[in-house]
Amino acid sequence: MTTNCPHIEQIQEVIPSANGCEDCLKIGDRWVHLRKCLTCGHVGCCDASKNKHATKHFQTTNHPIIQSIEPGEDWKWCYIDQILL
Secondary structure (H helix, E strand, O other): OOOOOHHHHHOOOOOOOOOOOHHHHHHOOOOOOEEEEOOOOOEEEOOOOOOOHHHHHHHHHOOOEEEEOOOOOOOEEEOOOOEEO
16 A cells, blocks of 8 residues: 555554553543554543543654454554544
8 A cells, every 4th residue: 555644664563552542541431432642652641532532642652553453354544644644
């Protein structure tokens, strides 16, 4: 797949930070779907979840690319370029 996203160069081999949304687990809350930061491995909840921790992680760190870690999904999303990879 070709892409115009220069941020793919920032993708790292990462280990997920938790077995659920790291921030929801800390506050005892729930999530809908999980996303993994491909810069540091932070696991956050999707924007359909009330806390939107994956997006908040991007806004705090500027780590551009996440990947779905839902079973059967392997898509990636670049927040900066707003493009599906």
